Amino acid sequence: MQKDYLLPVAMTINKYNTSSKLFYMWKEDKNRLYKRFEFKNFSEAFAFMTRVAIEAEKMDHHPLWTNVWNRVEIWLSTHDAGDVVTDKDHKLAAKIDALI
Numbered sequence: 001m002q003k004d005y006l007l008p009v010a011m012t013i014n015k016y017n018t019s020s021k022l023f024y025m026w027k028e029d030k031n032r033l034y035k036r037f038e039f040k041n042f043s044e045a046f047a048f049m050t051r052v053a054i055e056a057e058k059m060d061h062h063p064l065w066t067n068v069w070n071r072v073e074i075w076l077s078t079h080d081a082g083d084v085v086t087d088k089d090h091k092l093a094a095k096i097d098a099l100i
Contacts, residue, residue, distance in 0.1 A: 026093050031084045032064075033076040033093055037100075045070050048099060055095045061088050 026035045039045040045067055052074070056062050064075040074096065076089040 026097075028085055031077055033074075033085055033089050035074050035093070035096070037072045037074070039070045039072070042069050045072050048072060051099045052096055055099070056092060059088070059092055059095070061092050063092070 024036050026033050028034075037045070037048065039048060049065070049067060049072055052063065052065075061076075061078070064077075066073045076085070076092055077083045078086040078088050
């Protein structure tokens with residue numbers, strides 16, 4: 001079952017336009033939190049990934065992610081807990097959101 005986080009209505013697709021960034025709400029699906037981010041260009045996307053990497057390293061909690069040009073997709077789950085979503089994932093998701 002897919003769950004949207006930080007939304008008043010479940011199962012709603014949300015896009016937010018913040019200057020040169022486009023991002024979606026976190027969704028929980030198949031025991032992972034997922035979010036897609038879109039930036040103005042590759043440099044902005046890579047800079048964002050660098051900031052995420054610093055926070056992830058501080059938490060010793062590393063995301064599964066992809067980057068194609070201006071798009072970054074992130075999946076979070078806790079490997080030590082059997083690849084399910086835990087409080088650790090929600091905390092990292094909040095830290096990631098704070099970087100935008």
